Structures are given as C-alpha cells and as structure tokens.
Amino acid sequence: MQRLKDCFLNSEIRIPQSAFEVGMVPFIDLTRQYKTIEEEILSATKKVYEKGRFILGEEVSAFEEEFSRYCGVRFGVGVDSGTNALHLALKAADIGEGDEVITVAHSFVATALAISLTGAKPLFVDIDPETYTMDPNALEHFLRHRNTLHTFLEEKGVGTLIHYPIPIHLQKAFRELGYRRGNLPLTEQYARELLSLPLFPEMAESEIEEVATQIKLFVGQKSPADDED
DSSP states (O other): OHHHHHHHHOGGGSOOGGGGOTTSOOSOOHHHHHHHSHHHHHHHHHHHHHHTOOSSSHHHHHHHHHHHHHHTOSOOOOOSOHHHHHHHHHHHTTOOTTOEEEEESSSOTHHHHHHHHTTOEEEEEOBOTTTSSBOHHHHHHHHHTHHHHHHHHHHTTOOOBOSOSSOGGGSGGGGGGOOOTTSSHHHHHHHHHOOBOOOOTTOOHHHHHHHHHHHHHHHHTSOHHHHHO
16 A cells, blocks of 8 residues: 555656646647547537446446457456556456566556555566567566576575665665666676575574575576576
C-alpha cells in the first residue's frame, strides 16, 4: 500500500501543466480528437444516461464483443484502467506471492505497480538503445547469472543476499550529491551481478560443504554456450 501511495504522490512522474498551456505546442490535446468524433461520443453517452446503467451494462458488453473481434480473440473484458488490465493479466497467469516478474524501468510506474499488486516482486533489466524496449541480451544475461543462481540455491535451501542492490550514490537519500546512473560503471555493474553466499564464523563444516556442493551442481548443469560467456 505504501508503494502505491508513493507512486501516485510522486510529482516527478506527472505531466507538467506547461505541456497544456495555450501558446505552446501541446504535448497532447484531446479536445481536437473529440471534435472529430463529437457526434459519435454524444450519441453513445446519451444511451448510457437514458438507461441509467453507469457500471457495466449493455454498452460495456457491446464494446467487449466488438473489441475482442477486432483483436481476433474469443473474449474481451473491459476494465477501468491500464493498471488493472495489467494486474488482471498477471493474475490470469497465476502470478502472485513469491513470484518474480522481469520487466523494464523505462516505463510508466503502472508496469511495476501491477506486479507488486499481485504480491510478486518486479525485477528490472535494461532496454535496447535502438528500440527502447527490453534488451533480449540483457534479459538472457540476467537469467543466466545472478537470478538463476539465486533461485537455484534458494530452491536447495541455501540462503543468499545481494550486496548491494542499489549503490549508495544512486539512493534517494544521497540524490542531492548529483550522481547519475553511469557515473560509477563498475560499482553499478557489480551491484547487478554479485551474489553473496552464506559466510559467518559459526557455520558448520557440513553447511559449508552443502553450499559448495550445490554451486558445483549449478555449474555442472550449465550449457557449453554459458561457459563461453
């Protein structure tokens, strides 16, 4: 819930009012679109007002059927927002508590928020510099290395942590220092790749051997292509 509040109270992700001011080229002007289909919109809304069905109703059912035909699918479900559309899609895929979903940070916050609303954990990989969407190579690298080993060891009952997922210079508490992503490339790279293994003085010999055994098993199941990386 706190994450939800933080997202909607964050002024940094809002479109500034100046984008809509007269005298500028507006970022978007929906009134122009409205004028081209004004009669169609008024006719459709008039039907809703006359029937008094403001939630669901015949108009929503008609839209769902028409849109599903347009998309070439059997069913369509109308929802109130893109966030809920993503949330329901994730729930339909049985995503929930304990799951992890890989996405990109170069997106509206709803992309990650929808994942969090299911109880799952969003994980981020970088984007392709030409398409601005998820970089398949970055995804492959992520899956092959830290996350794969982390998941493998967790399933085998070996605890791991990431030290440190967000370097200090990129944390909000030190934002006023002016550091940006890319200023400390090695630090940032290792923050993405390093995985901390169990290590404390009271570890039993059997525990140390178990960690070593499981890592050997993980390395042994890697493909030849992995060894070439």
